[in-house]
Amino acid sequence: MKILVGIKRVVDYNVRVRVRSDGSGVETDGVKMSINPFDEIALEEALRIKEAGNAEEVIVASIGSNACEQQLRTGLAMGADRAIRVDHDGPLQPLSVAKAFLGLVEREEPGLVILGKQAIDDDNNQTGQMLAALWGRPQATFASKIVLDGGSATVTREVDAGLETITVDLPAVVTTDLRLNEPRFVKLPDIMKAKRKPLDVVPLADLGGEAGHDLAYGNFAPPPKRERGIMVEDTAALVAELKNRGLL
Amino acid sequence: MSKILIIAEHDGDTLNPGTAKAVSCAQAIGGDIDILVLGEDITEVATQAAAIDGVTTVHATSAAHLAAPLAANWAAEIAAAADGYSHVLAPSSTFGKDVLPRAAALLGVNMVSDIAAVDGERSFKRPVYAGNAIAEVSVPDGDTVVATARTASWPAAKEGGSATVNERPAASEDAGHTRYVGLESGGGDRPDLQTARIVLSGGRAFGSAENFEQLYTVADKLKAGVGASRAAVDAGYVPNDMQVGQTGKIIAPELYMAFGISGAIQHITGIKDAGTIVAVNKDADAPIFEIADIGLVADLFTVLPELEQQLG
Numbered sequence: 020m021k022i023l024v025g026i027k028r029v030v031d032y033n034v035r036v037r038v039r040s041d042g043s044g045v046e047t048d049g050v051k052m053s054i055n056p057f058d059e060i061a062l063e064e065a066l067r068i069k070e071a072g073n074a075e076e077v078i079v080a081s082i083g084s085n086a087c088e089q090q091l092r093t094g095l096a097m098g099a100d101r102a103i104r105v106d107h108d109g110p111l112q113p114l115s116v117a118k119a120f121l122g123l124v125e126r127e128e129p130g131l132v133i134l135g136k137q138a139i140d141d142d143n144n145q146t147g148q149m150l151a152a153l154w155g156r157p158q159a160t161f162a163s164k165i166v167l168d169g170g171s172a173t174v175t176r177e178v179d180a181g182l183e184t185i186t187v188d189l190p191a192v193v194t195t196d197l198r199l200n201e202p203r204f205v206k207l208p209d210i211m212k213a214k215r216k217p218l219d220v221v222p223l224a225d226l227g228g229e230a231g232h233d234l235a236y237g238n239f240a241p242p243p244k245r246e247r248g249i250m251v252e253d254t255a256a257l258v259a260e261l262k263n264r265g266l267l
Numbered sequence: 268m269s270k271i272l273i274i275a276e277h278d279g280d281t282l283n284p285g286t287a288k289a290v291s292c293a294q295a296i297g298g299d300i301d302i303l304v305l306g307e308d309i310t311e312v313a314t315q316a317a318a319i320d321g322v323t324t325v326h327a328t329s330a331a332h333l334a335a336p337l338a339a340n341w342a343a344e345i346a347a348a349a350d351g352y353s354h355v356l357a358p359s360s361t362f363g364k365d366v367l368p369r370a371a372a373l374l375g376v377n378m379v380s381d382i383a384a385v386d387g388e389r390s391f392k393r394p395v396y397a398g399n400a401i402a403e404v405s406v407p408d409g410d411t412v413v414a415t416a417r418t419a420s421w422p423a424a425k426e427g428g429s430a431t432v433n434e435r436p437a438a439s440e441d442a443g444h445t446r447y448v449g450l451e452s453g454g455g456d457r458p459d460l461q462t463a464r465i466v467l468s469g470g471r472a473f474g475s476a477e478n479f480e481q482l483y484t485v486a487d488k489l490k491a492g493v494g495a496s497r498a499a500v501d502a503g504y505v506p507n508d509m510q511v512g513q514t515g516k517i518i519a520p521e522l523y524m525a526f527g528i529s530g531a532i533q534h535i536t537g538i539k540d541a542g543t544i545v546a547v548n549k550d551a552d553a554p555i556f557e558i559a560d561i562g563l564v565a566d567l568f569t570v571l572p573e574l575e576q577q578l579g
């Protein structure tokens with residue numbers, strides 16, 4: 020079986036994101052970019068499944084401009100066998116990304132597609148679910164454990180009420196939560212080796228093209244700020260202050 | 268005029284408060300509001316939904332393949348039920364986030380996640396970049412508006428309604444490829460994090476599951492819900508459903524008290540809408556103090572027993 024993994028290039032999670040003064044978006048010039056953390060987890064899981072002998076090939080795919088090749092190379096250095104960049108400039112909304120992944124799925128026929136549960140830039144949390152719908156296949160979102168068993172996967176999902184378990188027939192789409200695994204570090208020799216691994220570029224139009232139905236994004240504003248409040252000396256002063264404010 | 272369909276979230280017996288929050292969001296949009304209750308033997312849940320103020324009709328569809336909220340089955344039913352509606356809404360809980368994008372794709376439209384404010388029938392505000400920016404977004408004319416309502420942004424709509432309950436047969440069949448195995452809930456019988464008036468949270472500083480008991484003791488005195496940072500969950504001190512933050516629960520209690528939590532942006536995102544934030548941390552430079560309304564630089568293992576005593 021092949022496993023297809025989504026890799027989105029996003030602003031690194033450690034960066035203090037600032038809204039541009041003209042409200043056109045957030046500042047990305049000169050900002051550190053990384054693999055979306057959930058996608059690193061997705062790739063790690065795919066690699067572990069392959070290492071356990073349950074998959075033959077791990078393919079990483081990113082939809083975006085050639086800047087994304089940096090993150091795809093990191094994915095190859097982590098251990099993916101090959102990479103595909105679906106060429107597109109500018110932002111793409113989840114329905115379009117899902118359609119592009121559907122095109123990749125039809126070409127590659129993976130047994131499992133693993134995406135992140137959400138991209139930490141747009142925080143949409145939609146793409147995996149949309150791909151599963153368009154493909155007519157099962158989805159197991161927010162996975163914290165995946166157990167493969169022949170033609171199916173039993174997935175533990177992190178839901179508000181606790182841990183839910185479902186079994187899905189393969190092929191299926193799984194989206195990752197943070198506790199699925201801890202991604203490995205990339206070693207220097209692997210970075211060298213990754214340079215020789217295949218990275219194909221496919222125009223978005225070859226995969227069914229853009230979907231339309233885009234939402235129109237307008238102004239971006241910084242969130243209302245919470246100010247630094249007061250400091251109290253000890254527990255007694257804290258309790259007094261809370262009582263004073265009618266909170267206890 | 269808008270015709271809004273809200274997808275009820277429930278556990279088979281009880282309607283989740285997120286549903287009434289989505290109703291508030293729908294009221295801000297304006298128009299006719301109906302609720303869709305899917306499941307098996309859901310008469311009781313439909314009755315609860317009908318009691319929410321401002322709801323016209325509750326459509327109740329009971330079928331064996333809808334018993335558990337499996338997205339593969341529910342999305343197909345929702346897409347069929349969406350016919351004739353201008354808007355389809357659900358709470359932005361793990362339930363809404365799982366089911367609704369699948370329904371949106373079946374309807375062929377993009378979806379708005381986490382509506383935090385309504386600017387017009389098709390125009391909204393939503394947080395992006397872990398709440399570091401608030402974006403205006405609108406849905407193109409002609410497309411069904413499919414959206415989740417950010418639960419921390421909307422109060423629960425009041426009770427006192429008397430909507431008509433309309434039972435109708437399922438329009439979908441079992442997808443056959445997805446099976447529900449079970450749910451293991453982590454939390455005990457403490458107040459629900461997402462609706463509790465007071466929430467106490469603990470971080471990595473606790474060091475063990477046993478030490479968390481000290482937080483539970485104080486929480487129980489205050490009838491408070493208990494949350495945690497990701498670090499505390501990852502370390503296994505508490506179950507995952509207690510995680511507060513960007514990738515956990517986004518909550519808005521009247522009073523939030525953080526013990527031994529540094530205040531990473533991903534954590535702060537989850538508590539920005541709280542009424543009053545209290546931070547107890549032994550490091551005076553901890554970032555959480557930058558946003559705390561009341562700060563106390565102290566060792567939590569000293570403060571918690573004192574709190575227990577002083578709260579009588």
Ligand SMILES: Cc1cc2nc3c(=O)[nH]c(=O)nc-3n(C[C@H](O)[C@H](O)[C@H](O)COP(=O)(O)OP(=O)(O)OC[C@H]3O[C@@H](n4cnc5c(N)ncnc54)[C@H](O)[C@@H]3O)c2cc1C
Nearest residue numbers: 470471472496497498512513514515527528529549550567
């Ligand atoms: C994609 C992504 C998503 C994330 N989502 C979330 C999320 O949803 N929620 C979340 O919380 N985190 C999330 N994180 C993790 C986040 O970045 C932080 O790592 C985490 O919040 C830190 O938890 P902490 O404050 O408990 O631990 P630390 O950062 O280790 O802080 C511990 C604090 O305890 C204090 N302390 C130590 N001992 C004592 C004592 N005896 N008394 C008082 N104070 C003491 C220390 O001074 C310190 O400030 C996410 C990270 C990523 C990359």
Ligand SMILES: Nc1ncnc2c1ncn2[C@@H]1O[C@H](COP(=O)(O)O)[C@@H](O)[C@H]1O
Nearest residue numbers: 025026082134135137138143144145146
């Ligand atoms: N442009 C992209 N390229 C590759 N994968 C993507 C892209 N956009 C989204 N994804 C995948 O979809 C997941 C969820 O994204 P989202 O629905 O935008 O929150 C991400 O974690 C990625 O795995």
